[in-house]
Amino acid sequence: MLATDSVLLHETDPVPLRDTDPAPLPKPLSEPKRRFEQLVLPHFDAAYNLARWLTRNDHDAQDVVQEAVLRAFRFFDGLRGEARPWLLSIVRNTFITWLQNNRPADTVGFEDGFVELIPSDEDGPDVLAARNFDRKMLNEAIAALPLQFREALILRELEDLSYKDIARITDVPIGTVMSRLARARRLLAESLGATPNISGTQVHK
């Protein structure tokens, strides 16, 4: 049994992972690589899923993930706390760099601050219950969401991350995460013909 399985506590963990490990074992692989494979690579699918939803095609997702995972390994010493949100933050950063280099037009408005007011209609028409959404239509509607709403929604619903983790990964305050999620769900509902009555408040980025 390996003696260096990691501890994965939350991000306030002040215990440096590497310093608390017991004596090294025989090394079939180099120690950092082996530890990286144990800790980070189990989240390879999560990294790919996020990259795929951000880039919206397989080829670009493959490039982004490859670059992100190699970057993650270079900065592996910096990992504290949970590996999955940490890796996803690197995927997201890699994607933004990729976007600036390859699709500069798409970045307009993305990182800019914005103020939005989400209307609070009390009893909008309940046109279509969400459970009846067609799978294909739902996927297309999510893919069509503006980037900042799409990424918040994917991290929340498909990666099941907390608002706090999403805030760190997308580099915005928690309040912004909340308003983006509300907006994402509302836009989705509108484009699918339902009205979820999500209300919000005025939010500043």
Added chain:
Amino acid sequence: MTREEANRLLQPYIDGELDPAKTLELEAHLAENPSLRAACERLREMSAAIRDKADYYAAPAWLEARVRAAIPSGPANGSARPAWWRWLSPAGSFAVAADWLRPAASFAAVALVTWVVALGTMRPGEDDRITQEVLASHVRATLASRFYDVASSDQHTVKPWLSARLPFSPPVADLSASGFELVGGRLDYIGAQPVAVLVYKRRAHLIDVFVWPVEAQKTGQKLAHDGFNIERFARSGMSFWLVSDLNRVELDDFARLLAAAT
């Protein structure tokens, strides 16, 4: 609570990010307001539909193999400090997050457990069952005042006692210097296997630490359940589950100390 505020809280409510006090307040509103209830239901359905129907793209196997091969075998070069360096700071700017964002509502936690299990990489349902089992064991021990089979504050007494009765040898840490006194150990049966339970004491609060060997890497996780705090992590090839009525902050401290000492 105004209707507008209730509307605003629906989203953190269904996301399990509302604290218990606000949750109770909101649930009172939900009980007497059908249109609010309908709005909440639509939100839940939306969330469930996405989780159920949105594509989760798995990476092609060749891509992972290619990336694995591209990772250098030499030492990682960790000297540079990228933008995500702030992940390291012990208490980031998010330490000031509003109280009501703390996901401690037991109702919400149950939903969260369900989602975590549904999305987890482990066998679905297993974590949920283990959560119930460790909680039940903790409550049973408290009800029957049978906290341990071996009473000792000496780790060198508790560890051999447990090792002699189990197919593995659980790590037993002495954390008395940090104010967590070892009071004993007992055996239990969790997840279809015999496990070690180390019992620590903090003031009048008992902390049960369930330990058993684990093969796969698991993510650290914290849950609140029926007023008990539950925390788990994997370390040294063992799975650790902590159950206590101790507050979250001190249980976190304890988990860190324990992880560092084992």
